[in-house]
Amino acid sequence: MKKQDLGGKVVEMEEPDLVTVVNEQVSGNSSEHIDVNVPKTNFCTKLKGLCFRNMNAVRRVSVEPALLVVMISMGLTGGVSMQFVQHRIFENFNISTSGGGGGCNVTANLTEAQKEAQLEFNGFNVISGFVGGIPALFVTLIVSAISDKVGRKLPLLLPIVGMLCGTSVFLLVSHLHLPLTVLLVSNIVFSFTGGYALFFSGCASYVADTTSKKDRTFVFALLFTLSLIGSGIAGIAAGYWIKASGFNPPFWLAFAMQLITVFYLLFWVPETVKSTEDVLTNKPKPSTASTLCQGLSGILNVAEKGRRIWLLLALSVQFLALAVFGAINSILTVRLLSLPFCWNSVLLGYFNATKPFINGLGLTLGTRFFTRCLKDYAVIQIGFLSTIAMLIVICISTETYGMFLVNVAGCFHALPPALIIARMSKLIEPSLQGALFSLTGTIESLANILGPFILGLVYQATLNTFSLAVFVVMIALTVVAMIIVGILMLIEGSPDGQKYQEFMSDSEQDDDMIKSTTSPNVGYDE
Template sequence: MDDSDTSAILPEEFTSPSADEVPDSGSVSPESEVVDTSSCSPVCPGRPLFPCPLPVSVEPVLFLSMFSLALQMPLNTQYLWDRISENVGFNGTKGGGCRNSSGPPDPLEKEVETLTAHWSLYISLAGFAVGLLMVTLLGSWSDRGGRRMVLIVPSVGLALQAGVYLVVMYLRLPVGWLLAGRLLSGLSGDFNAILAGCFAHVADTSDPNNRTFRVAVLEACLGVAGMLASVIGGTWRRSQGYINPFWLVLACNLTAALYAFFLVPESVTPDPSARLFSRQHHQAVLRLLGPRSQGGCGPQLWLYMLCFFLVVTVHFGSRELFVLFELSSPLCWGPELVGFGSAAQHLSYLSSLLGLRLLRRHLDDSWVAVLGLTSNIAALLVISGATTTELMFTGYGLNFLSMASTPVLRSKLSKLVDPSQQGALFASVACVEGLCSLVASGVFNSLYPATLHIFKGFPFLFGAITLLIPASIIGTMRCREMKADHGTS
């Protein structure tokens, strides 16, 4: 890593000028907006109480939050399944896709599946609906009020959710109480607020030329955390049940909140007069994407946002089906191979980070994103027709650059808006990401059973075709930029 990259990653007290912080009357020079950290007291809003000596800033917050989320998500579904099975008197186990049974399906098992799916949907929708309003509020407010609170408050909310889940497990309360924990998390902004705060913080503290790599480092944190949680969660649940893993979830979220409070430097100048509950915050998000956005970049924002939506939807949708595809015929994988497959999926985050680091020395970010989408398309095409273990892992191998496109898109979106709008932008991106999860579940989980008897891998083929749209948009926009540059030169 060269010196410029190292300096961009060090967690100094960076600040960026914020147009929203300047009083309406008169103009203020950019120098007057920067926090003079040299004269800060230890409790100055722009400086953490104990500056971290390591070359990291918000990466541990995102890692811990993602680890706790990835650890608890499969456990939530399994806990619902077990509790509902007890309530309806079902003593069977959920069979794999290769089970050979000529008898009629057990009506109790069908009831358990239906109730589990319904409660999972209720809990997800409750958190998403409440979190959608709060993340836009918190994200836009952070442009004036500061980034650290947008990291601390959601982490505390996720810890409260884990606490409610532990109470439900200890006291064996009805599963409906899990909804209360999810609502508490949603009211604090949920994980999407942490995403928005972390990416906005990196946008504040990074040089535009190095921003794509910094964003890719954050995304690599997501992948590594998800890989570790997927390896640990299943084995731990089988050996010790649900309660101990949820204590770790609680500890991770509290640690993330404490780290953000004590060690993360503030990246914008906090405005004490900034109010949290104000319509102006939601209006700022609407202005951001409106026709009169900063510099007239509204159309470009919408196109890049569309690309981001399509790419992330395909990522989420295909990932939900991989395990089901592997468990069923003709692959019929066991738990060990499924674990190796999950690890191979998450390794694409690290390989994409390395590929992005190397390719950006010779290629523009847009072409790196197109190469990443090409890698993803090739992988989905191979997986759609995979009938052997070797072919399936070949598909995972071709997926090595698939995660290079999303950091490029986040970075391009960040560069299109004013520094004072980074919080509103990444709050919007986080909401789009939450919407992607819902759309991906609905579309891909509907396509799979509908096309099972025609072509089992059709959802993956559909995903590959869908990715041609963002690849075409990104390539076309880059070609137009190159033409414009040649025209002005």
């Protein structure tokens, strides 16, 4: 007899029962015989069992530390690489990049060399963004969908391997003074490994596997909070570190953090997807293409259950929320560096550092307390109202202290994307969570590409006539998202809306199943 810890409950098990159960299943037909090979206990199995023995907290803390570390490393590499590219381009034109507040220079006072350098820098950023964004759309869609069959380790590890390759390329370019075009190789590699969208979808799928429905909303909000805090920590550290030691030390730290995360995910985080059916029946594993088609068709063929329109509307809300979210960050930075504010890099660094901390605090507290007395849709609407309030403050503020109120007014504007994803996760069956998050990850990548690009063109076109027009457009898009959320509320409140409550209901049986399938001693693939 062997005692096994299943989420805090000790259950006595007998290992030979696996063969007995299979023989009982086929006892009705004596001509059939299934050979079952019970895995032998080896050193790795004993080591993993020793690490996870009596550790009930593993179910509650698993991918969250990895997400925080990855966001810190991405914050370091992203911000530092842009400054490195600017430094190298301006150095080629014999232009000094020291000092701040250059954004307030009048265009007419710029030299021809400065104009050419700025154009080259902007062009490099545009090309880098598209090269690093488009392939990730398809990779995220494919890998997240097949993770329902092959496991969650693939979407978690693949992007970090891409980060390691990209960080290594940057270090080579910096130490060997290679051409900047080599940096595009790192963006291509990172994009073809899925990037942040794939990693976050892997984390979301893992959380959906290991949490009950009643806890899922808060845990998804926690993931978004860790993402924001990680980028904020990186924003504070990177600027001072570059000034003191140059560009290379932050990248060496990021390389070490990414390498540690790989080992953490490999040996510490248990797998949550294990296909025992194929082992018991000796069925051949389906191909990647068939697995992808099955996952996506399972998501798209929910019409018979009346959920296709609901899902499409929810994805539309996610796209609008993330598009506005990303565009605000990029356009507001340009506005703060220009007239009438003329902020320097230090003041802008403090603003960008406080923003994720305030948003993360509002997201965590808002999810924890608002959802206790309000429904999810009401909390989502509060988040959109906070976004509108933030955009209004941006439009009416002309002083520095007024712009710092932007973060206070928008403290809840990260609520909608977190809660709408949690709502979709509750509606989709556990076997299709990976396929769902392949769609949400693709929508996130698309929003991060199109949102800043299209709204940035609007800002550029109206800069000399009505520079606040882009923020008015953002308010209009937020209102559209609020109307769609209202439609979702009407759909669930209709006579046929009982089916949604049935799918989203959280029972004690579901919680027990989650606890048993996410035991620290279960789910390892040798």
